[in-house]
Amino acid sequence: MAVPHSGFGRLVRAWRDRLSPADAGLPVTTGRRAPGLRREELAQLAGLSVDYVLRLEQGRAKNPSAQVVGALARALQLSRPERDQLYRAAGLLPPQDGSVNTHVPPGVQRLVARLGDVPIGVFAADWTLVWWNATWSALFGDPGSDRNLVRAVFTGAAPPVRPERGAEAFAMSLVADLKDAVSRYPADAQLDRLVRELRRTSHAFARYWDTQTAAAVHESERKTVTHPEVGDILFDCDVLLVPGADLRVVTYTTAAGSADAGKLDLLRVTGGRPLTTS
Structure with missing residues (x-):
């Protein structure tokens, strides 16, 4: 049974909060309210619009494509088990071992x-x-x-x-x-x-x-x-x-x-x- 899409949004938000901007190659500026990535920074890294990332996190955007989930997994620097968890939370099968790997450790x-x-x-x-x-x-x-x-x-x-x-x-x-x-x-x-x-x-x-x-x-x-x-x-x-x-x-x-x-x-x-x- 697939995890509800609100679960997908919670995962994205939690992993966004834990990723340091420095590890993502972004400048670390003063006055940041949280140590993780801003929503617009994640959108930039994943090649998505800020509004779409917001709707995904809030559970208002349904059925993200495998391409979108893969882009988010790379941008969030997920491990392979975490990547697979994100795919399943989106109601998708994780990439199979017989496919060309696009996951960057x-x-x-x-x-x-x-x-x-x-x-x-x-x-x-x-x-x-x-x-x-x-x-x-x-x-x-x-x-x-x-x-x-x-x-x-x-x-x-x-x-x-x-x-x-x-x-x-x-x-x-x-x-x-x-x-x-x-x-x-x-x-x-x-x-x-x-x-x-x-x-x-x-x-x-x-x-x-x-x-x-x-x-x-x-x-x-x-x-x-x-x-x-x-x-x-x-x-x-x-x-x-x-x-x-x-x-x-x-x-x-x-x-x-x-x-x-x-x-x-x-x-x-x-x-x-x-x-x-x-």
């Missing part, structure tokens, strides 16, 4: 938040962006609703990034990773739909899919990101694996004291928004 989220000077994005096995920090947003912009990197690359919607090894080699490595994910998650319907879609809509993807055989080995690589406000920035890009979670943590770092580091500092200050003059 709290320790990984705290790591991403505290390394705020470095653009960091966390990707699932199918290269869907599931967590990122403010510096990542300043560099690449708002991730939007479709956060799958493979789809973005093969539809031309990816950010302007030039890998040192070349765009084709990078695209082929993504396809190899996706084939590996399919072999490990054969029952994941969303992953199957993604592959079918790209094979139908992208000749390049279909060609690579039919020829790639092994998963890519990710090594440190130099990439140039072209930002509309500061121009080209040269980064060292590294892909770190999270044991037991099947996640990839992608970091972009610059050499200290370099012109590239100065450009990244400027983006952190402006949030990547256009510079204005008085």
Whole structure:
């Protein structure tokens, strides 16, 4: 029997109250009435409206989708048992073990938040962006609703990034990773739909899919990101694996004291928004 939706709201409120803004990568200001997150901060982290979060907490919004519950679970930095409890409180089945994992452990989220000077994005096995920090947003912009990197690359919607090894080699490595994910998650319907879609809509993807055989080995690589406000920035890009979670943590770092580091500092200050003059 499903837990009433008021129980869902109580869980969200209780877990919001216990999460430190610092652990969520938010500035800690004076005059806060409670140690936890404000409702608008949770809404921002989960990509939801403040009004919708309010209605969920008050039990006035019914039947939240699995996507909404997953976003709240990540924003609240829940453990896997807590995440499953939140799904059940919403009347939903928790994600099954045969599905691509999109749950980011709290320790990984705290790591991403505290390394705020470095653009960091966390990707699932199918290269869907599931967590990122403010510096990542300043560099690449708002991730939007479709956060799958493979789809973005093969539809031309990816950010302007030039890998040192070349765009084709990078695209082929993504396809190899996706084939590996399919072999490990054969029952994941969303992953199957993604592959079918790209094979139908992208000749390049279909060609690579039919020829790639092994998963890519990710090594440190130099990439140039072209930002509309500061121009080209040269980064060292590294892909770190999270044991037991099947996640990839992608970091972009610059050499200290370099012109590239100065450009990244400027983006952190402006949030990547256009510079204005008085």
